[in-house]
Amino acid sequence: MLTTFPKQSEFEKAVRLLDAMGLPCEVISPEPAYALVGVPALDIDVKTRRAFAGEFGDIVCSGWVDCVRPAVGVPDRSPPVFDEDIFGYARIMVLGSCSTDEGRIRVIAHISGDLTDVFPYMNARVKDASYNVRGSTFTFMDGYRIISAYPRRICVAKADEIVDAWRVLENVRLMANRVWGGRAEIEPSYELRAKPPAVEIYRRLPGINCRCCGEPSCLAFAVKVHGGAMDVRHCHPVFGGDYGHMQNNLLEICEGTGRSPGSDF
Numbered sequence: 001m002l003t004t005f006p007k008q009s010e011f012e013k014a015v016r017l018l019d020a021m022g023l024p025c026e027v028i029s030p031e032p033a034y035a036l037v038g039v040p041a042l043d044i045d046v047k048t049r050r051a052f053a054g055e056f057g058d059i060v061c062s063g064w065v066d067c068v069r070p071a072v073g074v075p076d077r078s079p080p081v082f083d084e085d086i087f088g089y090a091r092i093m094v095l096g097s098c099s100t101d102e103g104r105i106r107v108i109a110h111i112s113g114d115l116t117d118v119f120p121y122m123n124a125r126v127k128d129a130s131y132n133v134r135g136s137t138f139t140f141m142d143g144y145r146i147i148s149a150y151p152r153r154i155c156v157a158k159a160d161e162i163v164d165a166w167r168v169l170e171n172v173r174l175m176a177n178r179v180w181g182g183r184a185e186i187e188p189s190y191e192l193r194a195k196p197p198a199v200e201i202y203r204r205l206p207g208i209n210c211r212c213c214g215e216p217s218c219l220a221f222a223v224k225v226h227g228g229a230m231d232v233r234h235c236h237p238v239f240g241g242d243y244g245h246m247q248n249n250l251l252e253i254c255e256g257t258g259r260s261p262g263s264d265f
């Protein structure tokens with residue numbers, strides 16, 4: 001099983017404890033290329049985690065997922081630094097399995113900078129992005145991965161594994177800083193130019209067609225939410241029932257469509 005940490009000090013505490021207990025672990029490091037967007041991850045087997053569990057209470061980790069071996073390693077180069085750094089550094093606060101894509105992971109990283117001012121410039125540059133000016137969110141795709149950027153946090157859904165998640169975060173860092181550095185040459189755009197298709201909302205609904213929302217099926221509900229005719233919170237199983245774990249993913253994709261609760265329907 002794999003975990004990472006919101007702080008380097010928590011990772012170091014965990015390693016010291018495992019060492020003291022004589023328990024094995026493997027470290028997967030974001031260094032050098034992704035050092036600014038991650039803290040090392042630990043891969044430990046289930047037996048070790050069980051032995052470790054009681055002692056783990058004092059250590060803050062970001063979550064646990066099944067460990068998938070990275071297909072591509074961390075590049076052997078230092079991360080570029082920027083004179084005007086609008087991103088800062090990122091730390092993964094939440095690590096979990098992707099509820100819509102078994103085997104993939106989802107992370108939420110907090111950043112030390114603030115992306116609010118760069119969003120209109122990124123919106124002018126990134127194809128097929130969705131910019132919600134009111135909610136200050138910027139959503140775009142990296143292959144099949146969905147990236148939702150907020151002023152001080154980045155959510156990545158459907159990353160392959162931890163190294164892939166770091167790669168995506170580093171790309172966001174590079175893009176934000178390069179666009180910010182070149183902003184004198186870019187006309188900022190405040191347009192909502194594109195939005196994820198309704199099927200992306202549908203894929204994040206329970207799919208049980210219970211009709212609690214008043215629609216005959218989850219698909220019909222997704223189409224209405226996508227078109228702005230319904231508030232996503234009318235899905236009772238997710239916002240009050242047994243499917244509460246799907247809330248975050250659903251809200252994130254709705255932010256990308258500009259149809260988040262509280263947005264201008």
Ligand code: SF4
Nearest residue numbers: 209210211213218235
């Ligand atoms: S309430 Fe939710 S789960 Fe039930 S049909 Fe509507 S969208 Fe689907």
